[in-house]
Amino acid sequence: MHRNGFLSALLLLALAVFAVSPAMAGDTDDLQAEVAKLRQQVEALSAQQQTQLEEEIDGYLDDHSAWRAAEGEKGLEGVSLTGRFTAVSQNTAGLDPQNRAIIAGDVDLDFWMQVTETLGLFIYMTGSATQGWVNDELVEDIGADPDIAPNFPFQFPGDESATLGAFQDGIGVDGTVPIKRGLIAVREAGIQWTVMTGSTEQNFEIGSLDPRQRFGQTAFADDENTQFINNNFDDSPSISWMTDATGRVVFGFHHWISFGGEKQFTLNWGYFNIPGRWWDQGQLMVQFSWKGEVSGREMNARVMILYDRFFAKQLGQAVGDDDDDLQYGLTWDWLVTDAIGLFVRIAGNSAAVNPVTMDFSVGAQWSNFSASRPDDVVALAFGYIKANDTVLSGIPEDTEMTFELYYKFMLEDGKLQITPHFMYVMDPGGGINWVDDSLLIFGLRIFVPF
Numbered sequence: 001m002h003r004n005g006f007l008s009a010l011l012l013l014a015l016a017v018f019a020v021s022p023a024m025a026g027d028t029d030d031l032q033a034e035v036a037k038l039r040q041q042v043e044a045l046s047a048q049q050q051t052q053l054e055e056e057i058d059g060y061l062d063d064h065s066a067w068r069a070a071e072g073e074k075g076l077e078g079v080s081l082t083g084r085f086t087a088v089s090q091n092t093a094g095l096d097p098q099n100r101a102i103i104a105g106d107v108d109l110d111f112w113m114q115v116t117e118t119l120g121l122f123i124y125m126t127g128s129a130t131q132g133w134v135n136d137e138l139v140e141d142i143g144a145d146p147d148i149a150p151n152f153p154f155q156f157p158g159d160e161s162a163t164l165g166a167f168q169d170g171i172g173v174d175g176t177v178p179i180k181r182g183l184i185a186v187r188e189a190g191i192q193w194t195v196m197t198g199s200t201e202q203n204f205e206i207g208s209l210d211p212r213q214r215f216g217q218t219a220f221a222d223d224e225n226t227q228f229i230n231n232n233f234d235d236s237p238s239i240s241w242m243t244d245a246t247g248r249v250v251f252g253f254h255h256w257i258s259f260g261g262e263k264q265f266t267l268n269w270g271y272f273n274i275p276g277r278w279w280d281q282g283q284l285m286v287q288f289s290w291k292g293e294v295s296g297r298e299m300n301a302r303v304m305i306l307y308d309r310f311f312a313k314q315l316g317q318a319v320g321d322d323d324d325d326l327q328y329g330l331t332w333d334w335l336v337t338d339a340i341g342l343f344v345r346i347a348g349n350s351a352a353v354n355p356v357t358m359d360f361s362v363g364a365q366w367s368n369f370s371a372s373r374p375d376d377v378v379a380l381a382f383g384y385i386k387a388n389d390t391v392l393s394g395i396p397e398d399t400e401m402t403f404e405l406y407y408k409f410m411l412e413d414g415k416l417q418i419t420p421h422f423m424y425v426m427d428p429g430g431g432i433n434w435v436d437d438s439l440l441i442f443g444l445r446i447f448v449p450f
């Protein structure tokens with residue numbers, strides 16, 4: 001509207017000039033030139049305003065387009081994504097002619113959605129080059145042998161060869177063996193809710209949960225992607241974890257509170273079972289934790305109790321003992337200096353269910369030992385396992401000992417971690433299906449967090 005009025009005014013001005021100027025009456029050529037000049041100016045101004053109008057319309061449509069409206073009012077606000085890439089090479093030595101050189105790996109993608117200020121939704125996914133499993137049964141329609149997986153222990157010589165640490169959960173010397181297999185699998189999914197009762201913060205989780213991530217932790221041996229790769233130092237093999245290499249679906253409820261003047265005490269407990277008749281024959285876990293400072297550096301201590309009816313019912317009957325299994329675990333860690341950290345772990349059980357009846361491990365890590373590479377880490381651990389000779393009747397050796405040494409190169413500001421590691425296992429698997437009484441593994445792990 002304003003543009004048309006402005007153009008009309010210019011034309012009227014041109015006519016007025018033509019009517020009142022005596023010189024224009026006698027000089028038609030000059031008048032026509034003036035009119036043509038005015039017309040060009042009007043057209044140029046019109047084109048400029050048309051461009052500005054189109055830009056305003058495009059901007060409005062961008063701000064109010066249908067695809068943006070479909071995202072909802074908050075769009076992607078409150079959504080975070082983290083991920084990890086892990087590749088592992090492990091190679092045996094001294095098993096001629098049955099040495100194995102194995103390469104495996106996985107990628108984790110973790111989504112967190114902040115629904116409200118106190119309510120969150122999480123979906124943690126894993127993609128791995130392993131076969132698919134559904135509730136303890138392999139998915140056979142995969143074009144591969146369903147009885148094996150790329151990782152150790154599935155590639156050890158012999159049909160049933162494994163270390164004692166892998167007898168119960170199928171993981172062992174390669175802690176990166178996923179608990180959910182397949183090209184894409186949901187590792188965990190659920191909700192987390194925080195409620196204030198007075199001055200106490202109550203935290204709840206419900207969904208597909210992994211108890212390994214919530215019980216029996218230590219600061220220096222709790223992540224197979226960045227710390228010790230042997231699962232004996234990460235998850236005690238004498239604890240009957242429901243999440244294991246079978247890919248079993250585990251549904252859980254988890255609650256924790258922190259209290260004390262500096263929130264130095266934490267009590268958490270959870271109940272876990274497979275979906276369906278969830279209340280029948282599950283697992284109840286309780287843990288008490290203390291976090292403090294000694295000599296100005298952090299120290300942690302945890303005591304865990306597990307009441308197991310799940311494996312006791314399924315496996316105990318095989319040896320004529322289906323009594324409930326009471327299991328325990330203790331962990332301790334301390335940052336002794338700014339560069340040296342220590343950890344101790346001990347666990348055991350009371351029934352003839354788990355092939356391992358007790359395990360103990362101790363280790364240390366050392367960082368900032370080189371001025372040129374202050375972020376690199378070197379670590380050493382020793383582990384001892386006592387076999388349950390009731391479950392493994394006639395086992396040649398009832399103990400297994402493990403040493404692991406690794407050096408972690410921190411590159412790209414920690415975004416690329418390359419970790420050569422060496423592992424020595426004495427009397428692997430208690431000698432079951434093993435010709436040699438020692439196992440040597442040289443490995444390399446590549447880890448990229450993003």
